[in-house]
Amino acid sequence: xxxxxxxxxxxAISTPRLELRLPREEELAQLAHLAGxxxxxxxxxxxxxxxxxxxxxxxxxxxxxxxWGGLGGWSTSAWRLGLGVFREGIPLGLVTLxxxxxLVVREVTTSSWLGIExxxxxYGTEARIGLLTLAFEHLGANAALTEVFQDNHSSQGxxxxxxxxxxxxxxxxxxxxxxxxxxxRLTRERWRQQQRxxxxxxxxxxxxxxxxx
Numbered sequence: 001x002x003x004x005x006x007x008x009x010x011x012a013i014s015t016p017r018l019e020l021r022l023p024r025e026e027e028l029a030q031l032a033h034l035a036g037x038x039x040x041x042x043x044x045x046x047x048x049x050x051x052x053x054x055x056x057x058x059x060x061x062x063x064x065x066x067x068w069g070g071l072g073g074w075s076t077s078a079w080r081l082g083l084g085v086f087r088e089g090i091p092l093g094l095v096t097l098x099x100x101x102x103l104v105v106r107e108v109t110t111s112s113w114l115g116i117e118x119x120x121x122x123y124g125t126e127a128r129i130g131l132l133t134l135a136f137e138h139l140g141a142n143a144a145l146t147e148v149f150q151d152n153h154s155s156q157g158x159x160x161x162x163x164x165x166x167x168x169x170x171x172x173x174x175x176x177x178x179x180x181x182x183x184x185r186l187t188r189e190r191w192r193q194q195q196r197x198x199x200x201x202x203x204x205x206x207x208x209x210x211x212x213x
Contacts (some may be wrong), residue, residue: 010203023084032060076212106142
Protein backbone atom coordinates (compact mmCIF):
# COMPACT_ATOMS: atom_id res chain seq x y z
CA UNK A 1 0.00 0.00 0.00
CA UNK A 2 1.08 3.58 -0.60
CA UNK A 3 1.08 4.36 3.12
CA UNK A 4 3.68 1.61 3.66
CA UNK A 5 6.09 3.43 1.34
CA UNK A 6 5.09 6.99 2.20
CA UNK A 7 3.77 6.98 5.78
CA UNK A 8 2.72 10.64 5.61
CA UNK A 9 -0.40 9.34 3.84
CA UNK A 10 -1.45 7.72 7.11
CA UNK A 11 -1.16 10.96 9.10
CA ALA A 12 -4.49 12.56 10.04
CA ILE A 13 -5.18 15.54 12.30
CA SER A 14 -8.74 15.96 13.60
CA THR A 15 -10.10 19.15 15.15
CA PRO A 16 -13.72 19.69 16.25
CA ARG A 17 -14.83 20.54 12.70
CA LEU A 18 -11.95 19.66 10.40
CA GLU A 19 -9.69 16.88 9.20
CA LEU A 20 -6.18 17.62 7.95
CA ARG A 21 -4.44 14.98 5.81
CA LEU A 22 -2.58 14.46 2.57
CA PRO A 23 -5.12 14.64 -0.27
CA ARG A 24 -5.52 11.72 -2.63
CA GLU A 25 -5.30 12.33 -6.36
CA GLU A 26 -8.90 13.35 -7.01
CA GLU A 27 -9.03 15.38 -3.81
CA LEU A 28 -5.90 17.23 -4.90
CA ALA A 29 -7.62 18.07 -8.18
CA GLN A 30 -10.60 19.42 -6.22
CA LEU A 31 -8.29 21.56 -4.09
CA ALA A 32 -6.54 22.84 -7.20
CA HIS A 33 -9.83 23.85 -8.81
CA LEU A 34 -10.86 25.50 -5.52
CA ALA A 35 -7.73 27.66 -5.61
CA GLY A 36 -8.37 28.38 -9.26
CA UNK A 37 -11.70 29.96 -8.32
CA UNK A 38 -9.88 32.33 -5.96
CA UNK A 39 -8.34 32.57 -2.50
CA UNK A 40 -8.82 36.33 -2.11
CA UNK A 41 -10.59 39.22 -3.83
CA UNK A 42 -9.23 40.33 -7.18
CA UNK A 43 -8.42 43.82 -5.83
CA UNK A 44 -6.25 42.40 -3.01
CA UNK A 45 -2.72 40.94 -2.91
CA UNK A 46 -2.31 39.54 0.64
CA UNK A 47 0.26 36.87 -0.37
CA UNK A 48 3.51 36.77 -2.29
CA UNK A 49 1.99 34.02 -4.43
CA UNK A 50 0.32 35.84 -7.36
CA UNK A 51 -3.07 34.19 -6.92
CA UNK A 52 -4.83 36.61 -9.28
CA UNK A 53 -2.43 36.25 -12.20
CA UNK A 54 -3.34 33.99 -15.08
CA UNK A 55 -6.57 32.07 -15.39
CA UNK A 56 -8.19 29.51 -13.08
CA UNK A 57 -6.31 26.69 -14.81
CA UNK A 58 -2.96 28.38 -14.22
CA UNK A 59 -3.69 28.79 -10.52
CA UNK A 60 -4.88 25.20 -10.26
CA UNK A 61 -1.72 23.86 -11.87
CA UNK A 62 0.36 25.99 -9.50
CA UNK A 63 -1.24 24.11 -6.58
CA UNK A 64 -0.47 20.75 -8.19
CA UNK A 65 3.16 21.65 -8.86
CA UNK A 66 3.69 22.98 -5.34
CA UNK A 67 2.15 19.92 -3.73
CA TRP A 68 4.05 17.40 -5.84
CA GLY A 69 7.27 19.38 -5.37
CA GLY A 70 6.90 19.23 -1.61
CA LEU A 71 6.43 15.47 -1.65
CA GLY A 72 9.12 14.76 -4.23
CA GLY A 73 11.74 16.95 -2.58
CA TRP A 74 11.21 15.58 0.93
CA SER A 75 14.26 14.87 3.08
CA THR A 76 14.85 14.74 6.82
CA SER A 77 16.91 17.95 6.55
CA ALA A 78 14.32 19.90 4.51
CA TRP A 79 10.67 18.87 4.45
CA ARG A 80 7.33 20.42 3.54
CA LEU A 81 4.06 18.81 4.60
CA GLY A 82 1.06 20.15 2.69
CA LEU A 83 -2.22 18.89 4.17
CA GLY A 84 -5.65 19.30 2.70
CA VAL A 85 -8.26 20.84 5.00
CA PHE A 86 -11.55 18.94 4.85
CA ARG A 87 -14.90 19.37 6.52
CA GLU A 88 -17.18 16.35 6.16
CA GLY A 89 -15.14 15.32 3.11
CA ILE A 90 -15.41 18.72 1.42
CA PRO A 91 -12.04 20.34 0.61
CA LEU A 92 -11.67 23.84 2.05
CA GLY A 93 -8.01 24.65 1.41
CA LEU A 94 -4.43 23.65 2.11
CA VAL A 95 -2.14 24.20 5.10
CA THR A 96 1.60 23.67 5.07
CA LEU A 97 4.14 22.89 7.76
CA UNK A 98 7.75 23.09 6.69
CA UNK A 99 11.20 23.06 8.25
CA UNK A 100 14.87 23.08 7.40
CA UNK A 101 17.48 21.46 9.67
CA UNK A 102 14.69 20.72 12.11
CA LEU A 103 16.73 18.29 14.21
CA VAL A 104 19.09 21.15 15.04
CA VAL A 105 16.97 24.33 15.13
CA ARG A 106 13.61 22.79 16.18
CA GLU A 107 11.63 25.48 14.37
CA VAL A 108 8.79 25.13 11.85
CA THR A 109 7.07 27.57 9.53
CA THR A 110 3.37 27.52 8.66
CA SER A 111 1.43 28.87 5.70
CA SER A 112 -2.07 28.33 4.38
CA TRP A 113 -4.82 29.28 1.99
CA LEU A 114 -8.57 28.68 1.97
CA GLY A 115 -11.00 28.92 -0.92
CA ILE A 116 -12.63 32.32 -0.78
CA GLU A 117 -16.08 30.83 -0.19
CA UNK A 118 -14.84 29.13 3.00
CA UNK A 119 -13.26 32.16 4.64
CA UNK A 120 -14.56 34.08 7.63
CA UNK A 121 -15.80 31.01 9.54
CA UNK A 122 -12.80 30.30 11.75
CA TYR A 123 -11.54 27.38 9.68
CA GLY A 124 -8.12 28.98 9.20
CA THR A 125 -7.56 29.34 12.93
CA GLU A 126 -8.76 25.81 13.62
CA ALA A 127 -6.54 24.33 10.91
CA ARG A 128 -3.52 26.25 12.21
CA ILE A 129 -4.16 24.86 15.69
CA GLY A 130 -4.14 21.37 14.19
CA LEU A 131 -0.79 21.96 12.48
CA LEU A 132 0.73 23.49 15.60
CA THR A 133 -0.45 20.56 17.72
CA LEU A 134 1.47 18.23 15.41
CA ALA A 135 4.55 20.46 15.56
CA PHE A 136 4.69 21.12 19.30
CA GLU A 137 3.11 18.02 20.82
CA HIS A 138 4.33 15.30 18.46
CA LEU A 139 7.45 16.53 16.63
CA GLY A 140 9.02 18.45 19.51
CA ALA A 141 9.21 21.91 17.93
CA ASN A 142 10.44 24.75 20.12
CA ALA A 143 8.97 27.53 17.99
CA ALA A 144 6.66 28.13 15.03
CA LEU A 145 7.21 31.01 12.62
CA THR A 146 5.09 32.81 10.08
CA GLU A 147 5.43 35.91 7.93
CA VAL A 148 2.42 38.12 7.21
CA PHE A 149 2.05 41.29 5.18
CA GLN A 150 1.31 44.19 7.49
CA ASP A 151 -1.92 44.91 5.61
CA ASN A 152 -3.13 41.27 5.73
CA HIS A 153 -5.35 41.90 8.72
CA SER A 154 -7.11 38.52 8.76
CA SER A 155 -3.87 36.50 8.90
CA GLN A 156 -2.42 38.95 11.41
CA GLY A 157 -5.48 38.43 13.59
CA UNK A 158 -5.23 34.62 13.47
CA UNK A 159 -1.57 34.68 14.46
CA UNK A 160 -1.96 37.19 17.26
CA UNK A 161 -4.94 35.29 18.66
CA UNK A 162 -2.86 32.12 18.86
CA UNK A 163 -0.11 33.85 20.83
CA UNK A 164 2.44 34.73 18.17
CA UNK A 165 4.72 37.64 19.05
CA UNK A 166 6.69 40.09 16.91
CA UNK A 167 10.05 38.81 15.71
CA UNK A 168 11.15 41.60 13.34
CA UNK A 169 10.27 42.31 9.71
CA UNK A 170 11.23 41.10 6.26
CA UNK A 171 11.09 42.91 2.93
CA UNK A 172 10.13 41.13 -0.29
CA UNK A 173 9.50 42.11 -3.88
CA UNK A 174 5.85 41.93 -4.93
CA UNK A 175 6.17 42.64 -8.61
CA UNK A 176 7.83 46.07 -8.82
CA UNK A 177 6.84 46.95 -5.25
CA UNK A 178 8.79 46.35 -2.03
CA UNK A 179 6.44 45.11 0.67
CA UNK A 180 7.05 44.67 4.40
CA UNK A 181 5.99 41.56 6.29
CA UNK A 182 5.87 41.09 10.03
CA UNK A 183 7.85 38.08 11.19
CA UNK A 184 5.91 36.42 13.99
CA ARG A 185 7.06 33.70 16.41
CA LEU A 186 5.12 31.37 18.68
CA THR A 187 7.24 29.64 21.32
CA ARG A 188 6.44 26.36 23.01
CA GLU A 189 5.93 28.23 26.29
CA ARG A 190 3.38 30.62 24.73
CA TRP A 191 1.66 27.70 23.01
CA ARG A 192 1.16 25.92 26.31
CA GLN A 193 -0.41 29.03 27.83
CA GLN A 194 -3.20 29.16 25.24
CA GLN A 195 -6.64 27.58 25.59
CA ARG A 196 -7.37 25.46 22.53
CA UNK A 197 -9.97 23.05 21.20
CA UNK A 198 -9.19 19.35 21.42
CA UNK A 199 -7.05 17.95 18.59
CA UNK A 200 -6.34 14.31 17.77
CA UNK A 201 -3.31 13.25 15.72
CA UNK A 202 -3.30 9.73 14.26
CA UNK A 203 -0.58 7.90 12.36
CA UNK A 204 2.29 10.05 13.59
CA UNK A 205 4.40 7.21 15.01
CA UNK A 206 4.98 5.67 11.60
CA UNK A 207 5.99 9.10 10.24
CA UNK A 208 8.66 9.92 12.79
CA UNK A 209 11.53 8.37 10.77
CA UNK A 210 10.74 10.54 7.72
CA UNK A 211 11.04 13.60 9.98
CA UNK A 212 14.38 12.23 11.21
CA UNK A 213 12.94 11.50 14.67
